[in-house]
Amino acid sequence: MQTPTYAPAYLAAGLRLPTNGLDYTILGIYFAVVLGIGFAARRSVKTSLDFFLSGRSLPAWITGLAFISANLAATEILGMAANSAQYGAYTVHWYWIGAIPAMVFLGLVMMPFYYGSKVRSVPEFLLLRFDRAAHLLSSILFAFAAILISGVNLYALAIVVEALLGWPQWVAIVVAGCFVLAYITLGGLSSAIYNEVLQFFVILAALIPLVVLSLKKAGGWDGLTHKLTATHGANFTTAWGGTGIGHANPLGANWLTIVLGLGFVLSFGYWTTNFAEVQRALSAKNLSAAQRTPLIAAYPKIFIVFLVMIPGLVAAALVPKIGTSASGLQYNDAIPYLMQELLPNGVLGIAVTGLLAAFMAGMAANVSSFNTVFTTDIWAKYVVTHREDAYYVRFGRLITAIGVLASIGTAFLASSFSNIMSYLQTLFSFFNVPMFVVFIVGMFWKRASMRSGFWGLLAGTTAAMVNYFVIYKHGIIHIPTDQGANFVSAIAGFVAGGVVMVAVSLFTRPKPAEELQGLVYGTRSPGMAEPPAPGDEAWYRRPALLGWGSVVIAALCYIPFSF
Numbered sequence: 001m002q003t004p005t006y007a008p009a010y011l012a013a014g015l016r017l018p019t020n021g022l023d024y025t026i027l028g029i030y031f032a033v034v035l036g037i038g039f040a041a042r043r044s045v046k047t048s049l050d051f052f053l054s055g056r057s058l059p060a061w062i063t064g065l066a067f068i069s070a071n072l073a074a075t076e077i078l079g080m081a082a083n084s085a086q087y088g089a090y091t092v093h094w095y096w097i098g099a100i101p102a103m104v105f106l107g108l109v110m111m112p113f114y115y116g117s118k119v120r121s122v123p124e125f126l127l128l129r130f131d132r133a134a135h136l137l138s139s140i141l142f143a144f145a146a147i148l149i150s151g152v153n154l155y156a157l158a159i160v161v162e163a164l165l166g167w168p169q170w171v172a173i174v175v176a177g178c179f180v181l182a183y184i185t186l187g188g189l190s191s192a193i194y195n196e197v198l199q200f201f202v203i204l205a206a207l208i209p210l211v212v213l214s215l216k217k218a219g220g221w222d223g224l225t226h227k228l229t230a231t232h233g234a235n236f237t238t239a240w241g242g243t244g245i246g247h248a249n250p251l252g253a254n255w256l257t258i259v260l261g262l263g264f265v266l267s268f269g270y271w272t273t274n275f276a277e278v279q280r281a282l283s284a285k286n287l288s289a290a291q292r293t294p295l296i297a298a299y300p301k302i303f304i305v306f307l308v309m310i311p312g313l314v315a316a317a318l319v320p321k322i323g324t325s326a327s328g329l330q331y332n333d334a335i336p337y338l339m340q341e342l343l344p345n346g347v348l349g350i351a352v353t354g355l356l357a358a359f360m361a362g363m364a365a366n367v368s369s370f371n372t373v374f375t376t377d378i379w380a381k382y383v384v385t386h387r388e389d390a391y392y393v394r395f396g397r398l399i400t401a402i403g404v405l406a407s408i409g410t411a412f413l414a415s416s417f418s419n420i421m422s423y424l425q426t427l428f429s430f431f432n433v434p435m436f437v438v439f440i441v442g443m444f445w446k447r448a449s450m451r452s453g454f455w456g457l458l459a460g461t462t463a464a465m466v467n468y469f470v471i472y473k474h475g476i477i478h479i480p481t482d483q484g485a486n487f488v489s490a491i492a493g494f495v496a497g498g499v500v501m502v503a504v505s506l507f508t509r510p511k512p513a514e515e516l517q518g519l520v521y522g523t524r525s526p527g528m529a530e531p532p533a534p535g536d537e538a539w540y541r542r543p544a545l546l547g548w549g550s551v552v553i554a555a556l557c558y559i560p561f562s563f
Contacts, residue, residue, distance in 0.1 A: 017340055019165060023349030030202065030353045031179060034195055034360070038182055041191035048392045051188035052372040053120060053283045058190075060289035062197060064296030067280040068304075069196035071297075072203055073153055073362020077308055077355070078160070079424060082331035084312025085322055087483070088228065088236035089561055090251040091312065095305040096554040097263040102271035103294040103301065104547035109521075110272050111281055113443060115290040116518055120282070121369075122275040122435070123377045129442045129511075129519045130453030132381075137457055138435055139377040142275060143370055145431035147403060149276075150366035151410030152424060157359035158411065160336060165352070173408055176356070180364050181404045184371070185397045189283055192368045196280075199357040200300075206354020207307040210335070213342040214314040224310075227317040237313075239561035252480030253487055261487025265494045269436035270428050276369040291543040298550035302557060311335050363407065371400045425486040426468060433490045434460025437497035444521050449508040452501040460497025467492040 045051050084091045119125045123142055127135035154173055161172035184192050218224040225237045235241035235249050242249030245256060253261070271277060271294070281293035315334035318341075321327040322334070329337060339351050375396045380387075384395075438456045442448050471477050472485040479485045517523045 017165065017336075017348060017352070018345070019348060019352065020345050022346050023352060026346070026349035027353050027356070030357065033198065034179060035182060037194050037198070038184075038186035038191045041188070041194060042186045044190055045188050045393070048376075048389050048396065049120075050190070051393050051396050052376065053279070054188070054190040054193060056283060057285050058193065058283050058289075060284055060292040060296060062193065063280045063284045063289065063293040065200050066193040066196040067277055067293050068297035068300050069200040069203070069361050070276055070280060070365035071301075071362075072200065072304065073358050073365070076362070077203070077207070077358050078156060078332050078335055080305075080308040081312035081315070081334040083483075084309040085316045085331045085334045086312075087251045088232060088313065088316070089239055089309065090249075091309045092239050092305055092558070092561055093258055093262055095301060096557055097259065098267040099271065099301050100298050100550055100554040101263070102267040103298045104551055105268060106272045106278070106281075107291045107294040107298075107543055108547050110439075110443070111291045111294070112287060113519065114278060114282060115284075115287045120376050121373050122273055122278055123373060125519075126438065126442075126453055127377075127381075129516075130438075130448075131450040133451070134438065134453030134457060135377065136382065137454055138438075139373055141431050141435070141457070141461065143374050143378065145427055146276065146366040146370040146373070147406045148410050148427055149424065150363050150370070150403070150407040153359050153362040153366070154407050155411035156332075157356065157363075160355060160359075173411065176360060176363070177404045177408060180360055180367060181401055184364055184368055185400050188396070189279065189368050189372075192364045193280060193283065195364065196361050199361040202350075202357040203354045203361075204307070206351040206357075207311075209347050210338055210343065210351060211307055211310050214311050214338050217338075217342060218314045218317050224313060224317055228313060231320045232316065236316075237561075239558060248480075252484040257484065257487040257491070261490050265433050265436070265490040266425065266428055266487065268440075269433035269490065269494075273432055273435040273439055274428075275373060276365040279365075279369050279372060288541060288543070292541070292546060295543055295546040295550065298547070299553075302550065302554050311338050314338060367400060367403045367407065370403045371396050374399050374403070425483060426489070429464045429468070429486050429489040429493060430461060433464060433493045434458075434497045437494045438501065441498060441501045442520070445505075446513070446516060446520050447505055447510050448501060449505040449510050451508045452504040455504045456497040456501035459500035460493040463496030464489040464493030 044055070047055070049055050080091055080094065083094070114122070114125060117125060117128055119128065121139075123135055123139040126138050154177060157176050158169040158172040161167045161176075162169050167175075215221065215224065218227065228236050232250070240255065243251075243253070243255040243258060245254045247254065251258075277294075281290045284290040284293055312331075312334045315322055315329075315337055319327050319329055319337070322329045323331045335355075339348065343351050375392055379395060379399070380392055384391075434457050437460055438453050441456065442453060467489040468485055472479050472488070479488060
């Protein structure tokens with residue numbers, strides 16, 4: 001079993017940025033705008049539906065940009081740059097096979113079930129399809145995972161701000177937590193979504209100059225690939241090189257585990273059941289807009305990989321021993337190191353603001369989804385039931401504050417991972433994959449019984465954890481890297497959950513057919529709107545055309561990296 005060679009709980013102390021008054025002015029303006037959006041959104045919050053789902057009133061382009069921004073957290077930026085510095089061009093798999101197909105599946109296949117059933121959360125769909133046991137277990141698991149992932153964002157923000165700006169960690173945690181708490185408590189999901197749209201453009205403004213200057217520093221793409229081939233081998237700059245079964249490669253995974261573990265199980269588990277993402281689509285104004293939300297997001301997702309991968313590759317080229325004690329830098333230092341080396345003041349302020357925006361977007365997405373699930377799926381259904389609507393709005397604001405405090409408490413659990421993306425993928429394999437198998441079996445198999453949902457979810461979560469903590473960590477089966485272990489854990493959780501669901505369904509009664517309308521593929525709920533006839537809408541309003549277009553573009557992007 002391979003263990004990290006260097007895994008401190010902080011960024012390198014020598015990465016202090018030469019910030020000045022101009023940089024802090026840009027940062028201050030951004031925070032003022034964020035709070036202004038929160039106060040503006042507060043006026044539209046009158047009911048719990050307004051607070052938790054923006055009244056289902058937002059246009060597709062707003063929810064689409066918020067969908068991708070919620071994913072484009074700093075853990076994504078720092079984590080995928082770290083991934084590239086450690087594993088090379090294999091990072092493209094997390095985007096072109098590990099995101100786009102699943103986003104298209106969510107838009108074309110699953111959103112009609114989510115939106116048409118009028119559920120307010122992903123776990124609530126399991127209540128309709130299975131029973132209260134499956135619903136309660138999925139709600140608890142999701143709430144726990146949301147706080148853990150929110151804590152990753154908060155911890156990453158603290159260590160970055162301490163290293164780059166010199167702020168103590170506790171100051172960075174309190175400041176960021178208070179801002180996220182303020183604008184979500186004020187304006188609910190609408191405030192989070194409109195801020196995520198702003199944050200999307202701020203993040204791009206931060207990353208694009210860094211990529212251009214990084215490539216120039218490395219001698220262009222040809223100079224970069226030449227240096228990496230010399231220091232890391234030819235496979236480091238290809239997507240599929242060395243991925244034959246039994247072959248060695250930097251990622252420690254073969255094509256089968258990449259396609260099944262990442263491309264199917266992990267990616268579909270994340271994109272189709274992670275409520276932090278799905279919540280943005282559920283806030284859309286109609287079914288067509290809800291379907292187009294992940295499809296609109298898929299197009300920038302295709303190209304964002306270059307904005308996070310290239311800085312990681314450049315860092316690996318400029319610091320060949322990055323990630324080891326010999327360099328003094330860990331993989332998570334890739335982007336902060338390049339910011340320090342390449343960006344002038346002003347641009348540096350935008351870059352720092354972009355990083356903070358990314359942290360806040362990721363944290364806000366998880367906190368807003370946590371308060372919705374905890375309030376509507378746990379508190380309102382099992383603790384305090386049948387209260388007036390205003391009570392649940394007040395409680396939603398209270399649980400938002402508790403969620404932020406809990407995120408602070410879980411922030412330091414990520415400290416043992418030199419590559420925070422490995423930590424996130426571990427969480428996804430534990431929590432998202434088992435939920436996905438329950439959804440997919442329940443949506444496509446009418447015979448799946450009510451009790452099978454609970455036992456499938458429990459078996460999948462248990463199998464993934466056993467594989468990671470027992471089989472991998474104790475070296476029972478040799479898996480070269482953490483990421484490779486995550487792929488195997490995801491496959492184990494998916495198979496175990498599916499097998500248990502089938503076995504339980506064969507010995508228990510299925511749900512009555514009349515209760516499955518609109519919940520199983522091939523059925524329609526009475527209130528679900530008829531889809532528009534072909535040709536009745538403009539091309540950019542046709543979900544199928546948008547979805548398949550993104551898949552084709554992603555497939556074409558693989559060609560230059562395949563050899």
